[in-house]
Amino acid sequence: MKKEKLYGKTLNELIEVVRRIGLPGFAAKQIADWLYKKEIKAIEEMTNLSKKTRELLSVDYEIGLSAPVNSSESSDGTKKYLYKVLKDKYIETAYIPDNERATICVSSQSGCKMGCIFCMTGKQGFQGNLSTNEILNQFRSLPEFTNLTNMVYMGMGEPLDNITEVLKSLDIITNEWGYGWSPARITVSTVGLITGIKEFLENSRCHLAVSLHSPFDEERRKLMPIQRTNTVEEVLDIIRNFDFNSQRRVSFEYILFKGMNDTPRHIKELAGILKGIKCRINIIRFHPIPGSQFQSPNLGATINFKEALNAKGILTTIRASRGVDIKAACGLLSTLEQNKST
Numbered sequence: 405m406k407k408e409k410l411y412g413k414t415l416n417e418l419i420e421v422v423r424r425i426g427l428p429g430f431a432a433k434q435i436a437d438w439l440y441k442k443e444i445k446a447i448e449e450m451t452n453l454s455k456k457t458r459e460l461l462s463v464d465y466e467i468g469l470s471a472p473v474n475s476s477e478s479s480d481g482t483k484k485y486l487y488k489v490l491k492d493k494y495i496e497t498a499y500i501p502d503n504e505r506a507t508i509c510v511s512s513q514s515g516c517k518m519g520c521i522f523c524m525t526g527k528q529g530f531q532g533n534l535s536t537n538e539i540l541n542q543f544r545s546l547p548e549f550t551n552l553t554n555m556v557y558m559g560m561g562e563p564l565d566n567i568t569e570v571l572k573s574l575d576i577i578t579n580e581w582g583y584g585w586s587p588a589r590i591t592v593s594t595v596g597l598i599t600g601i602k603e604f605l606e607n608s609r610c611h612l613a614v615s616l617h618s619p620f621d622e623e624r625r626k627l628m629p630i631q632r633t634n635t636v637e638e639v640l641d642i643i644r645n646f647d648f649n650s651q652r653r654v655s656f657e658y659i660l661f662k663g664m665n666d667t668p669r670h671i672k673e674l675a676g677i678l679k680g681i682k683c684r685i686n687i688i689r690f691h692p693i694p695g696s697q698f699q700s701p702n703l704g705a706t707i708n709f710k711e712a713l714n715a716k717g718i719l720t721t722i723r724a725s726r727g728v729d730i731k732a733a734c735g736l737l738s739t740l741e742q743n744k745s746t
């Protein structure tokens with residue numbers, strides 16, 4: 405019989421586990437300590453539980469960690485790992501070291517339903533939601549786990565389309581009984597799912613990033629089908645009316661496509677729609693994917709775009725392109741791996 409995984413359970417879920425096998429409630433906290441504060445890989449290592457308790461626990465449960473199945477390293481130090489999930493699917497996780505910072509970029513779904521036309525993961529279609537175990541295993545089983553300083557939910561999938569598991573993973577990372585990370589070290593990115601944003605803002609204190617890519621309705625609809633049902637105007641309304649504290653940041657991701665969304669008209673409109681919102685625009689250079697006509701403007705044009713926005717009072721930065729030589733565009737590596745096994 406398949407055993408249930410303990411890793412990825414919240415404290416409340418662990419309380420249910422210990423009750424089920426007749427242990428006192430405080431044993432849940434002891435198990436959480438072993439899972440999230442100590443680096444154990446087997447139930448036998450939980451030495452402050454009696455031998456009998458460990459045996460009892462091992463009947464139906466296991467820790468449930470699994471190492472990445474493949475990896476590649478860029479000349480700039482970025483690494484991409486492939487993890488096997490949902491029996492026969494692959495997801496990507498990026499490790500991005502940058503001076504004092506070391507960021508992990510995790511996936512939240514296998515494939516994605518959102519269908520953004522510039523995205524390789526979108527082209528895979530949707531294969532399934534990751535469990536909390538599968539989300540957090542990317543973090544804990546990363547060979548560089550102990551170096552990590554920051555975490556972004558910007559890998560494969562739309563995190564807010566898997567909000568229950570994503571919120572549980574955030575709970576485990578940010579609570580004292582879990583990893584005890586500050587929420588200020590974590591950013592969750594979304595295409596702009598209205599109900600998901602509301603739930604995320606109310607139930608977490610982590611940063612929010614919204615993929616914007618165009619301030620114009622028609623153009624954004626072409627790039628991101630989500631605009632047909634969840635408009636960016638509605639997203640901005642929610643953000644305007646939410647009481648962000650000084651610790652919490654909202655940013656807008658903007659992939660620049662040459663000759664399309666990089667004109668003075670776009671700069672003017674962006675400044676208009678974001679007026680009054682304390683935020684930052686993060687410009688991302690487009691990483692080409694097979695079959696796409698899109699191109700990235702050159703660095704000079706990208707810097708000009710950034711400076712024009714800054715001059716309009718919108719704090720704008722350019723995200724450094726990392727891992728270009730190891731297929732940086734999200735979804736490329738896993739697509740290759742999936743094709744190999746079919």
Ligand code: SF4
Pocket residue numbers: 516517518519520523524525526527559560561562595
């Ligand atoms: S960009 Fe993000 S939300 Fe859009 S299809 Fe790709 S993974 Fe999904």
